[in-house]
Amino acid sequence: MTWVADAAENVRDRVLRGGVADLRPMPRTLIDKGPNRFVYRFSAYPGGDPGGDPVLLVPPLAAPSLCFDLRRGCSVAEHLVDRGRRLYLVDYGTVSFSDRRLGLEHWIDEVLPRTVRAVSADAGGAPVHVVAWCLGGILSLLTHADRPDLPIASITTVAAPIDMTAIPLIAPIKPLADLTNGWILTPVYRLLGGAPRALVKRAFQLSAFDKLVTKPYAILSHLDDRDYLAQLEAVDRFTDNMIAYPGRTFGQMYHRFFRANDLAEGEVDFGGRRISLREVKxxxxxxxxxxxxxxPQRAVRKLVDVLNNAAEVRFETAPGGHLGVLAGRGARTTTWAYVDDFLDTHAGLS
Structure with a gap:
């Protein structure tokens, strides 16, 4: 009878209140802005006094920054604020056709350096500890490698792949792309000005196709589990807010990362300008x-091999898919614990 009562309450809230998830964003204040850059400081809890060095959350391109603030009770931002961190976030805003000429250099040269400096200045000149997801991690590492003068004290990457040959979704397509010299996608993204948000959304959903197909059954079998249903709602909101890739950025990722697999060797070439991850200190x-x-693990673990000049490199694994390892229910006791321990070691709390 408990199952029936809990399921009935959840169904009622989904139908009459629009859902069971608490999707309120964590309170934040805008401290800096510029092209493709909105930098926020999260508010401390009433009476709280954040200590230690500032922590900056860096999302990937094309994914909304709410990946770090998925829902109350399963929010990376909420967790870090609750831990007493001085927490910041960069949001890139929306991407339009007018942004089609922006390349990865824009984020490496402008967006992330200006963000790091703004966060450090707001925190009284303290060094910044970066926590980044997916491509946000790769861009953060490339930025630090290229700009060692930036006040970056440490970098945490979650689900940041650099060896594209280790990604099952890509491996079957690569020979055809090589055979056609990359012609398959090039005319498409040039015509559209990038990868449209609808395409990005579908690609993300197809990466977990098995879960997409079994979703109706999963909902029915978990009608009594409020936390489970809340997570599904939060993930749906996340995928509904995907962002487009600028054309030139998508082209660089396609040719340099996907086809040439440059990052697997720790270096990437931007028109004669090479940046090496071996410069990360x-x-x-x-x-x-x-x-x-x-x-996949093998695509991510390759980072350990190329970061051989870093002061320290820790490698950890945690349950979950691409988003789940960062913001899934299991991440609360795995990924977040690794981040806490790493920050306690290198940032600490005053």
Whole structure:
């Protein structure tokens, strides 16, 4: 009877109140902005006094920054604020056709350096500890490698793949792309000005196709589990808010990362300008998801091999898919614990 009562309450809230998840964003204040850059400081809890060095959350391109603030009770931001961290977030805003000429250099040269400096200045000049997801981790590492003068104290990457040959979704397509010299996608993204948000959304959903197909059954079998249903709602909101890739950025990722697999050797060429991840000197925490189809363990672990000049490199695995390893229910006791321990070691709390 308890199952029936709990299920009935959840169904009632989904129908009459629009859902069971608490999707309120964590309170934040805008401290800096510029092209493709909105930098926020999260508010401390009433009476709280954040200590230690600032922590900056860096999302990937094309994914909304709410990946770090999925829902109350399963929010990376809420967790870190609750731990007393001085927490910040960069949001890239929306991407339009007018942004089609922006390349990865824009984020490496402008967006992330200006963000790091703004966060450090707001925190009284303290060094910044970066916590980044997926491509956000790769861009953060490339930025630090290219700009060692930036006040970056440590970098945590979650689900950041650099060896594209280790990604099952890509491996079958690569020979055809090589055979046609990349022609398959090039005309498409040039015509559209990038990868449209609808396409990005579908690609993300297809990466977990088995879960997409079994979703109706999963909902029915978990009607009494409020936390489970709340997570599904939060993930649906996340995928509904995907963002487009700028054309030139998508082209660079396609040709340099996907086809040439440059990052697997730790270097990438931007028109004659090479950036090497072997120039990264700060401590780095690398986390991979055991069920991640977009960034499998082997694709992520390759970072350990190329970061051989970093002060420290830790490698950890945690349950979950691409988003789940960062913001899934299991991440609360795995990934977040690794991040806490790493920050306690390198940032600490005053």
């Amino acid at each position: 700060a401590p780095v925490l690398v986390i991979a998801g055991t069920g991640d189809g977009i960034a």
